[in-house]
Structure formats: C-alpha cells, structure tokens
Amino acid sequence: MDVVEIISHHILDHDWGVILGGFRLPITTHTVTLFAVSLVLLFGLHWISLGRQSRTGRLLTTLTEEYVAFIRDGMVLPNMGEEGRRFLPYFCTLFLFVLFCALAGLIPNMKTATANISVTAALALCSGGLILYCGLKFHGFVGFLKGFVPSGTPGWLVPLLFPLEVLSLVIKVCVLAIRLFANMLSGHMVLICLLLIIFIVGQMHIAAGAGAFLPAMALELFMTCLELLVAFLQAYVFTLLTSIFAGSVIHTH
Amino acid sequence: MALGPFSKQDHLQITTLGLEFAVSEILCVWAGFWADKKLGSFPWGVVAGAAVGFALGFYQILRAAKQMAQDNAKLKKAEQKDGRR
Numbered sequence: 001m002d003v004v005e006i007i008s009h010h011i012l013d014h015d016w017g018v019i020l021g022g023f024r025l026p027i028t029t030h031t032v033t034l035f036a037v038s039l040v041l042l043f044g045l046h047w048i049s050l051g052r053q054s055r056t057g058r059l060l061t062t063l064t065e066e067y068v069a070f071i072r073d074g075m076v077l078p079n080m081g082e083e084g085r086r087f088l089p090y091f092c093t094l095f096l097f098v099l100f101c102a103l104a105g106l107i108p109n110m111k112t113a114t115a116n117i118s119v120t121a122a123l124a125l126c127s128g129g130l131i132l133y134c135g136l137k138f139h140g141f142v143g144f145l146k147g148f149v150p151s152g153t154p155g156w157l158v159p160l161l162f163p164l165e166v167l168s169l170v171i172k173v174c175v176l177a178i179r180l181f182a183n184m185l186s187g188h189m190v191l192i193c194l195l196l197i198i199f200i201v202g203q204m205h206i207a208a209g210a211g212a213f214l215p216a217m218a219l220e221l222f223m224t225c226l227e228l229l230v231a232f233l234q235a236y237v238f239t240l241l242t243s244i245f246a247g248s249v250i251h252t253h
Numbered sequence: 254m255a256l257g258p259f260s261k262q263d264h265l266q267i268t269t270l271g272l273e274f275a276v277s278e279i280l281c282v283w284a285g286f287w288a289d290k291k292l293g294s295f296p297w298g299v300v301a302g303a304a305v306g307f308a309l310g311f312y313q314i315l316r317a318a319k320q321m322a323q324d325n326a327k328l329k330k331a332e333q334k335d336g337r338r
Contacts (some may be wrong), residue, residue, distance in 0.1 A: 079262065150316075164312050168273075171280065171309070175272045237265065244262055 001203060003196060010192040011185065013116055033113040037100045045096075068092055075240050077246035083138060087246070090130060095239040098123065102184060102231035106224065114234075115184040117177065124177035127242040130167070135249040147252035172245055176238060184236050187227045194220045260300055260328075263321050274310035283307030 018025045048060045071092050076084040098114060109123025113119045135144040148165040149158055197216045202209020263280020289295040 164309055167277070167309055168313055168316075171273055171277050173267075173315075174276050174280065175269060178276060179269070179272055240262075240265060241269065244266070 001199060004195065007116070007189065007227035011115065011188060013111070016242065018153055019176075029111045030113045030116045030119060033101065033104050033111050034119065036110075037097065037104055037113070041096055041100060067096075071095060071239070075243045079240070079243040080134075080250055081247070083134075083250050084247065087130065087134075090126075091239050091243060093191060094123070094127070094242065095235050098238050099231060099235035102234060103228075105188065106231070106246055107228060112184050114180055117181045119178040120181040120184075123180070123238070124173050127176055127238075127245070128170075130242065131173070131246050131249050132245045136236070138250050139196065139252070141154060144249075147249065176241060180234055180238055187223070187230055191220065191223055193229065194223060260324070263324070266317055266321075273313050277309040277313065278303065278306035281309065318336055 013028045013030045015028045018027045045064070048057070048064050051057065051061055068088070072085070072088055076088055076091055080087070101119070102112055103113045104110045105115065114123075137145065139147055148162055148169075150161070150165075153161055153180065194216055198209055198212050201212040266323035281302040282299055283302070285298035285300070285305075287298075288302075291297070
C-alpha cells in the first residue's frame with residue numbers, strides 16, 4: 001500500500017483536463033467546489049432576501065439578520081469604527097464564503113477549496129486590496145504613506161522603519177492566506193491518516209486491523225467534529241483579522 | 254471568560270505573531286536566495302535575507318507588544334475616569 005500516494009490523492013487538487021475548442025479549461029475539483037459554494041450562497045441568500053412568509057423563510061430571514069448583526073457589532077464596528085459600516089457586505093460575504101468552503105469539504109466526494117494555497121491567496125489578496133483601499137480612501141496617498149512611520153520616530157530612523165512597516169503589512173496579508181490554508185490542509189491530512197491506521201495495522205495482521213477499527217473510527221469522529229469547529233473558527237479568525245488590519249490602517253496612531 | 258490584561262483582539266494578534274515571524278523569515282530568505290541565483294553571490298544573499306527576516310520578525314513582536322501596552326494603559330485610564338476598577 002502506497003501511503004504517500006493515498007494521502008496525496010486525498011489532499012491534492014485533481015485536474016479533469018477538459019479541452020473545449022482547443023482551449024484547456026482549468027476545471028479541477030477545487031474550482032468545481034468553489035463554483036458550487038458560490039451558486040449555493042448566491043441562490044440561497046437571494047431566496048432568503050425575498051422574505052418568504054413560510055416558517056422556513058421566516059426562520060432563515062431571522063438567522064441571516066442575526067448573522068449580519070453579529071458581523072457588524074462583533075467585528076466591523078469595534079475594529080473599524082463607523083467608517084467600517086460601508087464595508088459590511090464584504091465581511092459578511094467573506095465569512096460565509098470561507099465557512100461554506102470549509103463545510104463543503106466535510107461532504108463526501110467534495111473537496112475543501114480553502115486547502116489550496118491559490119484560493120486562500122486570492123482571498124487574502126481581496127482582503128489586502130480592501131486594507132489598501134481603506135488607507136487610501138481615509139488618508140489619501142501621502143497620508144497613507146505617512147501612517148507607515150510611527151509618530152515620534154526620529155528622522156534618521158525613517159528610511160529604516162518605512163520598508164519594515166511596508167513589509168510588515170505585506171506579511172500580515174501573507175499570514176492570512178497561510179493560516180487558513182495550513183489549518184484546512186492539516187485537518188484533512190489528520191483525517192486520512194487516522195483512516196489509514198486501520199489498513200496499515202491490518203497489513204501486519206488482519207485481527208490487529210479489526211482491533212484498530214473502533215479506536216481509529218472514534219478518533220476519526222472526534223476529528224471530524226473538530227474540523228466542524230475549525231471551519232467556523234477559521235472563518236471567524238480570517239474575517240476578524242481582516243477587520244483588525246483594516247481598522248489599524250484607518251485609525252493610525 | 255477572563256482574558257487577563259488583554260482583549261480578544263490582542264489574543265488573536267498574539268497567536269498571529271509566531272506565524273508572522275516565520276513568514277517574514279521564510280520570505281526574506283527566499284528573496285535572498287533569489288538574489289543569490291541572479292547575482293551568483295551564494296551564500297551572502299541567504300545570510301542577509303535571514304538577518305533581515307529575523308530583524309523584521311522581532312520588530313513586529315516589539316511593535317505589537319508596545320501597541321498592546323499602550324492600548325491597555327489607555328483602557329485603564331478610561332476605567333479610572335469612569336470610576337470603575
């Protein structure tokens with residue numbers, strides 16, 4: 001049994017290699033998941049916004065209102081102040097998208113798109129763009145650049161501190177991508193490794209494999225529950241960190 | 254839940270600091286390695302990149318600590334003004 005091959009197959013993206021009119025379309029399991037999540041969110045939220053009077057419609061409307069209030073009062077307003085109110089739609093979308101991408105990975109035969117560094121890098125670039133926009137919008141170009149130098153810095157230190165501060169902001173955006181990617185990837189690797197325990201032990205002796213079945217499945221169940229928690233936690237952390245970084249650019253010292 | 258002298262945001266930023274340190278080190282070493290390949294100056298670019306990455310990581314930690322201390326002092330001052338503990 002090739003353990004590395006099995007883990008790679010479970011973790012890595014698979015290109016279906018669709019060629020249409022001479023052009024190769026990059027249709028992969030991760031892009032299919034991304035489109036599926038986008039469509040579910042688009043149509044689901046549109047259906048909720050229609051304000052149906054059925055029991056389900058009212059329940060979902062109330063839940064969505066609570067969700068928006070949670071993002072607004074728990075993340076955007078405390079970290080960005082009133083200036084952040086106009087960016088509320090971005091944060092609401094970001095949280096739901098990251099959450100649903102992670103939850104989609106828990107459905108059999110679907111993949112976690114956020115376990116792909118390209119996806120998380122694109123999300124982090126969007127957040128980086130928002131941070132940049134906030135800085136330019138509220139302080140102007142010169143004011144934004146001035147904000148990179150802490151107040152009270154001696155003049156001779158400015159050429160040293162300015163590049164450090166700019167790099168620091170770039171690294172913060174990189175960290176957003178790497179944190180989400182690493183958490184999602186590692187969770188799935190643990191899940192497949194726990195399953196493989198049964199087969200690896202079973203190769204030694206069939207009875208040992210049967211004995212390892214129950215403990216391994218118990219651990220698998222525990223880790224799946226943990227993955228469920230991590231899905232919510234990482235969506236929360238990604239959104240909250242974006243709001244903190246954007247707030248720190250708006251309210252410079 | 255008691256969070257000590259730190260706010261929820263502070264806790265989140267503290268957990269990010271380790272990753273920021275690692276990423277700054279890796280990015281700077283990679284930039285140094287790239288420069289070495291272009292200029293043929295191996296290993297000086299990597300060494301310089303490691304030094305800059307280390308300095309950058311420490312700078313971020315020190316700045317975050319200073320920021321948190323300032324925010325904490327401001328909060329205490331505001332609480333004293335309000336008559337709370």
